[in-house]
Amino acid sequence: MASVKVAVRVRPFNKREINMNAQLIIQMNGKMTGIINTKANARDESIRYKEFTFDHSYWSHDEKQLENVSQEDVYNDLGTEVVDCAFQGYNACVFAYGQTGSGKTFTMMGSPENQGLIPRICKALFEKMSENSKKGITHRVQVSYLEIYQERVADLLRNRDNTSLKVREHPKKGPYVQGLTTCLVTNYGHVEECMSRGNSHRTTASTNMNDVSSRSHAIFTITFVQAGYCDGVPSETVSKIHLVDLAGSERADATRASGQRLKEGAHINKSLVTLGSVISALAEVSLSDQNGYRKSFFIPYRDSVLTWLLKDSLGGNSKTIMIATISPADCNYGETLSTLRYANRAKNIINKPTVNEDPNVKLIRELRNEISKLKALMFSEHRSDMLAQLHEKEAREKELTEEWAGKWREAQAILREQRALGLRKSGPGVVLDSDRPHLVAIDDDPLTTGVTLYHLKEGKTSIGTEDSEVKQDIELRGAGMEPQHCVIVFQDGVATLHPQPGAYVMLNNLLIESPARLSQGCIIFLGKAHVFRFNDPAEAAELRKGDKIYNLSRLNLLSWSTPDLANSMENLQHSQDMDKSDLEHQRINLEKDREDFEKEQEVFEEKRRSLAEAQAKLEEEKKLLLREQFEQNQSMISSSQSVYRSLPSIANENAEHIIQIINYCLRGAGSQTHYEYEVRIRTVDDRWSILRRYSRFRDLHLSMKAKYGNIVSSISFPSKKFFANSESVARARKQHLEAYLLRLLETCKNNSNCPLAYGGPITKNVLINFSPFFQKGVFEIGKYGTC
Ligand SMILES: Nc1ncnc2c1ncn2[C@@H]1O[C@H](COP(=O)(O)OP(=O)(O)OP(=O)(O)O)[C@@H](O)[C@H]1O
Numbered sequence: 079m080a081s082v083k084v085a086v087r088v089r090p091f092n093k094r095e096i097n098m099n100a101q102l103i104i105q106m107n108g109k110m111t112g113i114i115n116t117k118a119n120a121r122d123e124s125i126r127y128k129e130f131t132f133d134h135s136y137w138s139h140d141e142k143q144l145e146n147v148s149q150e151d152v153y154n155d156l157g158t159e160v161v162d163c164a165f166q167g168y169n170a171c172v173f174a175y176g177q178t179g180s181g182k183t184f185t186m187m188g189s190p191e192n193q194g195l196i197p198r199i200c201k202a203l204f205e206k207m208s209e210n211s212k213k214g215i216t217h218r219v220q221v222s223y224l225e226i227y228q229e230r231v232a233d234l235l236r237n238r239d240n241t242s243l244k245v246r247e248h249p250k251k252g253p254y255v256q257g258l259t260t261c262l263v264t265n266y267g268h269v270e271e272c273m274s275r276g277n278s279h280r281t282t283a284s285t286n287m288n289d290v291s292s293r294s295h296a297i298f299t300i301t302f303v304q305a306g307y308c309d310g311v312p313s314e315t316v317s318k319i320h321l322v323d324l325a326g327s328e329r330a331d332a333t334r335a336s337g338q339r340l341k342e343g344a345h346i347n348k349s350l351v352t353l354g355s356v357i358s359a360l361a362e363v364s365l366s367d368q369n370g371y372r373k374s375f376f377i378p379y380r381d382s383v384l385t386w387l388l389k390d391s392l393g394g395n396s397k398t399i400m401i402a403t404i405s406p407a408d409c410n411y412g413e414t415l416s417t418l419r420y421a422n423r424a425k426n427i428i429n430k431p432t433v434n435e436d437p438n439v440k441l442i443r444e445l446r447n448e449i450s451k452l453k454a455l456m457f458s459e460h461r462s463d464m465l466a467q468l469h470e471k472e473a474r475e476k477e478l479t480e481e482w483a484g485k486w487r488e489a490q491a492i493l494r495e496q497r498a499l500g501l502r503k504s505g506p507g508v509v510l511d512s513d514r515p516h517l518v519a520i521d522d523d524p525l526t527t528g529v530t531l532y533h534l535k536e537g538k539t540s541i542g543t544e545d546s547e548v549k550q551d552i553e554l555r556g557a558g559m560e561p562q563h564c565v566i567v568f569q570d571g572v573a574t575l576h577p578q579p580g581a582y583v584m585l586n587n588l589l590i591e592s593p594a595r596l597s598q599g600c601i602i603f604l605g606k607a608h609v610f611r612f613n614d615p616a617e618a619a620e621l622r623k624g625d626k627i628y629n630l631s632r633l634n635l636l637s638w639s640t641p642d643l644a645n646s647m648e649n650l651q652h653s654q655d656m657d658k659s660d661l662e663h664q665r666i667n668l669e670k671d672r673e674d675f676e677k678e679q680e681v682f683e684e685k686r687r688s689l690a691e692a693q694a695k696l697e698e699e700k701k702l703l704l705r706e707q708f709e710q711n712q713s714m715i716s717s718s719q720s721v722y723r724s725l726p727s728i729a730n731e732n733a734e735h736i737i738q739i740i741n742y743c744l745r746g747a748g749s750q751t752h753y754e755y756e757v758r759i760r761t762v763d764d765r766w767s768i769l770r771r772y773s774r775f776r777d778l779h780l781s782m783k784a785k786y787g788n789i790v791s792s793i794s795f796p797s798k799k800f801f802a803n804s805e806s807v808a809r810a811r812k813q814h815l816e817a818y819l820l821r822l823l824e825t826c827k828n829n830s831n832c833p834l835a836y837g838g839p840i841t842k843n844v845l846i847n848f849s850p851f852f853q854k855g856v857f858e859i860g861k862y863g864t865c
Pocket residue numbers: 088089090092138176177178179180181182183184185288290291292293324325326403
């Protein structure tokens with residue numbers, strides 16, 4: 079049994095109160111807090127002055143005063159107790175209650191330079207964990223952060239999407255929020271990241287009382303699991319710590335709010351009124367207990383989301399602390415008195431905290447106790463009849479211990495794996511926060527369902543095809559991929575992409591031929607079918623630090639122009655949140671960045687010039703190639719015409735058989751896209767069509783060359799083209815391939831070793847016997863066209 083610990087904290091006057099010449103109405107002495115009603119009749123002391131005693135009365139009204147209580151003092155009193163609870167396996171809860179602007183957020187979260195309870199508690203947890211891990215104790219810590227706004231629950235660790243999460247009740251574990259993000263955190267930096275993500279998502283709106291007033295309740299929850307061996311006995315405890323920053327407790331009219339604000343106030347009051355009712359009912363329960371007449375009271379936990387979720391913390395299995403924050407000014411007398419009364423009532427709540435031990439571990443401990451008692455009994459009374467019982471218990475205890483150790487080892491292995499991969503759950507999603515540099519494949523194939531991520535090695539990571547003579551670290555297939563396409567060298571925290579000569583590699587839309595440094599978020603094209611985004615978590619973390627954000631433009635988007643940078647500077651100057659010195663600091667940084675950028679732009683210009691030259695050269699070569707190709711076409715067409723002429727039996731429509739490519743079409747998807755040619759065949763006894771892709775023609779050519787040697791080698795076969803999937807190549811190829819087939823048949827017909835040269839007419843069987851290429855159904859079964 080433990081009563082709720084209650085502390086009161088008074089803050090300094092705020093600007094508004096100073097401007098109003100507000101009078102100080104709070105007095106504190108030891109544990110006592112007094113409040114003066116300046117408007118009451120001076121002679122009626124009981125109305126003029128009221129006094130309350132709490133576990134702590136914190137005077138934080140003036141930091142220059144010796145007795146001023148700092149954030150550290152509050153942590154030393156209350157925060158350390160929460161940390162101890164976690165390590166002892168108790169649940170704990172700290173909630174801050176008070177009028178808007180009275181200092182709840184300051185006490186719970188604080189500011190970066192003056193941290194409050196939540197960051198201090200988390201920091202201390204990790205410090206103590208690292209000490210304990212030296213003793214072989216292992217831990218698992220998860221955090222979640224939610225907000226209750228207008229009785230709706232929002233996940234603060236997920237990007238804002240206005241979805242309200244449902245509160246459910248587990249028969250054993252009690253109320254919980256379904257689908258809430260829980261982040262596995264392994265160091266204080268992780269927690270800090272979660273806190274700042276959550277804080278930036280909190281719903282805030284201004285009221286007349288506090289310009290940055292929070293109108294919602296926020297609950298930061300730490301689930302702390304600790305396991306190890308204590309004097310050789312397994313031990314595993316779970317502790318849940320709720321750290322709650324409640325919304326302003328004032329009545330809606332006190333803030334002169336109206337409309338939407340008033341509606342919010344009504345909702346907030348619903349939660350707070352229910353909290354009040356729960357506290358009152360619990361206080362009645364404990365008073366009736368103390369007076370020896372136990373009455374049953376209905377505790378309205380379910381009347382609000384807040385009280386339902388905090389059920390265990392109020393009158394249940396938890397050590398709970400309430401911090402009531404108050405204003406020192408006479409203008410807030412009513413609200414401050416109401417807060418003090420609320421806090422005074424909370425003192426009476428009695429909780430029943432118990433150590434949350436793993437049930438199996440508890441059983442093991444109990445068995446061990448029984449075993450030692452049995453042994454003692456057997457020894458003192460020479461009871462050999464108990465031996466079987468002892469063996470049975472020992473065996474059961476051994477079995478349970480092994481089972482527990484295996485389970486824990488397995489859980490730790492999964493954790494380690496998740497940590498290495500950076501996997502974490504975010505609501506219904508899974509987020510991969512890898513801390514190593516990696517490539518994420520961006521796939522345009524509509525049939526792709528998985529997400530591919532390639533980690534880069536320290537040193538060299540080679541990328542190529544599986545046909546490469548040297549095994550490649552990352553093997554890719556598809557158009558334009560070279561066997562050894564490129565290498566990414568990751569050294570001293572810097573990744574550099576080295577394209578192999580002739581490989582098609584683009585970086586942020588620029589074709590590169592020499593090594594280029596990769597920067598966070600850049601896009602890489604390899605061949606014609608592969609696009610990747612490069613992520614370097616270490617660099618991203620650096621860039622995230624405010625003053626280095628401009629480097630992103632410098633490193634990554636060389637295409638940014640100077641006016642763009644100037645615009646971004648203008649935008650920055652318009653940013654209202656930044657104070658002057660910050661702006662000045664950033665202006666200097668920007669200036670420096672601009673200088674660096676200009677230097678890099680010069681380098682870039684130089685590169686662009688050489689690229690333009692290379693491009694012109696390429697154009698020239700292309701023209702030459704086209705001319706050559708044209709001449710080759712002409713010669714092939716004329717040769718095919720001569721074939722047509724010399725082969726009346728094959729080429730003539732009216733003749734007994736004919737081979738003709740009548741059409742071509744694009745088939746397949748993504749990297750499998752290719753052209754197929756429709757070959758119409760007519761022999762003396764049949765007619766049919768077959769679909770063949772270019773590579774099948776090439777296979778035919780190779781097999782014929784192997785069979786009939788020089789006579790086939792001399793037939794000109796259309797060469798491999800880089801842009802094989804373009805329409806113009808397909809069109810030209812159609813003619814070339816047809817001419818090739820006719821020439822092949824003609825040549826082989828005159829070769830005595832060939833089945834075509836038997837002297838009779840060419841029938842379907844003779845042709846298929848000559849090559850299965852002509853057989854319908856062969857190669858035509860692939861999902862994406864002929865295989
Ligand atoms: N103990 C304190 N010492 C110094 N400044 C304080 C203290 N408590 C509060 N303040 C200051 O008072 C202002 C209001 O405090 P805070 O935002 O914490 O109020 P709040 O009760 O959380 O308000 P809300 O209900 O809007 O969340 C802040 O500027 C804060 O820095």
